[in-house]
Amino acid sequence: GSVAGFEDCEIARNDGSNGVTIYLDYEVSAYFRHCRIYDNFGSAINSILSRVILDDCVISGHTLDPDFTVAPLEVVGGTIVARNCLVYGNVGASTGGMILSSIDGAFISNTVIAFNNSTASLAGGEALRISNQQGVPITIENSILWANTSRGARSAGLLPSVALGLSGEVRYSIVEGGGPSCVDCSRHPGVHFDHVIDADPLFQDPLSGNFNLRPGSPAIDAGDPASPPDIDGSRRDMGSWLPGLAPHYVFRRGDANADGSLDLSDAVRILIGLFQDEDALTCLDAADVDDNGLVQITDAISIL
Secondary structure, three states: OOEEEEEOOEEEOOOOHHHEEEEEEOOOEEEEEOOEEEOOEOEEEEEEEEEEEEEOOEEEOOEOOOOOOOOOEEEEEEEEEEEOOEEEOOEEOOOOOEEEEOOOEEEEEOOEEEOOEEOOOOOOOOOEEEEOOOOOOEEEEOOEEEOOEEOOEEOOOOOOOEEOOOOEEEEEEEEOOOOOOOOHHHOOOOEEEEEEEOOOOOEEEHHHOEEEEOOOOOOOOOOOOOOOOOOOOOOOOOOOOOOOOOOOOOOOOOOOOOOOOOOHHHHHHHHHHHHOOHHHOOOHHHHOOOOOOOOOHHHHHHHO
């Protein structure tokens, strides 16, 4: 029954109990505004039968606790509101972004869920997985779900990045693998897709955490025309707007050549870096496949 408020906070580099940094248990109302939740072990937020409101927040750099981490942000029961948020560069067991189970409602607006990775086999919902009952209000609008993976494999052309339960609405958003030709989107007729496109949002520099849009992005002036306009008075863009955000670099362990996939070319890049040109390894953390602090030939063997 508690109420908690966090504003202008940085919550970083914690070893939370049971792999959770912020744990909300039973009828808690938690408000996060202008918060940066970085590089904690396991989940960033785990909410049980509670209410979570995130405004202008960033969740990034969370690693996998194999015993407890289902997703970087997990809500079981209760409700969640996420407005103008950025969730990127995380790892989870079921999904790399958010998992919402048996919830009473969700509203996700102008939020980017991108470059996250799950350790599950491809099953859809690499960015966002929701299980809910028929009639529960679920709305995702003006958001971008892009470049999320399962075991390093992109979901584009296979399954949508968002997996919903029996009802909900995704509107005026970019969803990788979830455009008009998406086959899986018809599995649940109670889920409504309106003005959802599958197109590269053209982020400025996502691997350094800059998710602003480049000129020509299909997300510019493409949000819901009924939404409040952007700060310049133009039609609402899709995605989040967080000016002045300090760089927070993204890497995928094993993706030595930073092409978004784990494959033979990564093993080759590691071998080139070890035996021919050390400058070929631009991110040593990515090349350190077994996370032992060293880049060795065994890392290339692990990829193979």
